[in-house]
Amino acid sequence: AQSVTQPDIHITVSEGASLELRCNYSYGATPYLFWYVQSPGQGLQLLLKYFSGDTLVQGIKGFEAEFKRSQSSFNLRKPSVHWSDAAEYFCAVGSYSGGGADGLTFGKGTHLIIQP
Amino acid sequence: NAGVTQTPKFQVLKTGQSMTLQCAQDMNHNSMYWYRQDPGMGLRLIYYSASEGTTDKGEVPNGYNVSRLNKREFSLRLESAAPSQTSVYFCASSRNLMVGTNSPLHFGNGTRLTVT
Numbered sequence: 287a288q289s290v291t292q293p294d295i296h297i298t299v300s301e302g303a304s305l306e307l308r309c310n311y312s313y314g315a316t317p318y319l320f321w322y323v324q325s326p327g328q329g330l331q332l333l334l335k336y337f338s339g340d341t342l343v344q345g346i347k348g349f350e351a352e353f354k355r356s357q358s359s360f361n362l363r364k365p366s367v368h369w370s371d372a373a374e375y376f377c378a379v380g381s382y383s384g385g386g387a388d389g390l391t392f393g394k395g396t397h398l399i400i401q402p
Numbered sequence: 403n404a405g406v407t408q409t410p411k412f413q414v415l416k417t418g419q420s421m422t423l424q425c426a427q428d429m430n431h432n433s434m435y436w437y438r439q440d441p442g443m444g445l446r447l448i449y450y451s452a453s454e455g456t457t458d459k460g461e462v463p464n465g466y467n468v469s470r471l472n473k474r475e476f477s478l479r480l481e482s483a484a485p486s487q488t489s490v491y492f493c494a495s496s497r498n499l500m501v502g503t504n505s506p507l508h509f510g511n512g513t514r515l516t517v518t
Contacts, residue, residue: 329492329509376444394446
C-alpha cells in the first residue's frame with residue numbers, strides 16, 4: 287500500500303525567508319502527487335500537482351515542488367514566504383493503477399508558522 | 403462561485419443522537435467524497451461516490467452512511483453518534499474519479515462535529 291510521510295509536524299520561518307516542506311512517499315509504481323494548503327477554518331486548496339513530465343512543477347501563490355524519483359520525494363518550496371502563508375500543508379499521493387481518488391493517501395500535515 | 407458547500411459549519415451532538423451532514427457542489431462534478439480530519443492523522447476517506455447512483459466505502463466507513471441524492475448533492479449520516487466520531491468532516495468533489503487525469507479534488511470548508 288502507498289504511504290506518505292511529512293517528517294516535520296511544525297516549521298517556523300521568518301517572513302521573507304525561503305521555505306522547504308518535505309514529503310516522502312512509498313509506492314512501487316509511478317505516483318501522482320499533490321500539495322494542498324489549509325488555512326484556519328477553511329477547506330483544503332490545491333497548490334500544485336505532478337502527473338508526469340517535467341519534474342519541477344509550478345503552483346499557485348509562488349510555490350513550486352520537485353519530484354525526485356530516486357529519493358521518493360516531492361518537496362514543496364517557496365523563495366520568500368509571506369505572513370499569509372501561515373497554514374497547514376498536506377502532501378498527497380495516488381496511483382494510476384489503483385484507481386482514482388479512492389486510492390489517494392494524505393500525509394499528516396506540516397503546520398507552518400511565520401515569524402515577523 | 404460557490405464550489406463545494408457544506409452545512410452545518412458546527413454541530414454538537416450527544417452520544418446516540420443522529421444527524422446528517424449536507425454537501426452540494428455546483429461544478430458539475432461526477433465524483434464526490436467525504437473525509438474526516440483528526441489531529442495528527444491527516445485526512446481519511448469515509449465514503450465516496452464515483453458518479454450519480456453509486457457509493458463505495460473508503461478507509462473508515464464504520465458508523466456512517468451516505469446518500470448521493472443527485473449529481474450535486476452527497477450527504478453523510480451518523481445514525482448513532484459516538485465520541486470517537488468527534489472530528490472535522492470535509493466534503494470534496496472532482497470532475498471524475500481518476501484524479502490522475504487532471505481532475506483534482508475541490509474541498510468544502512468543513513463541518514466541525516463534537517460528540518459528548
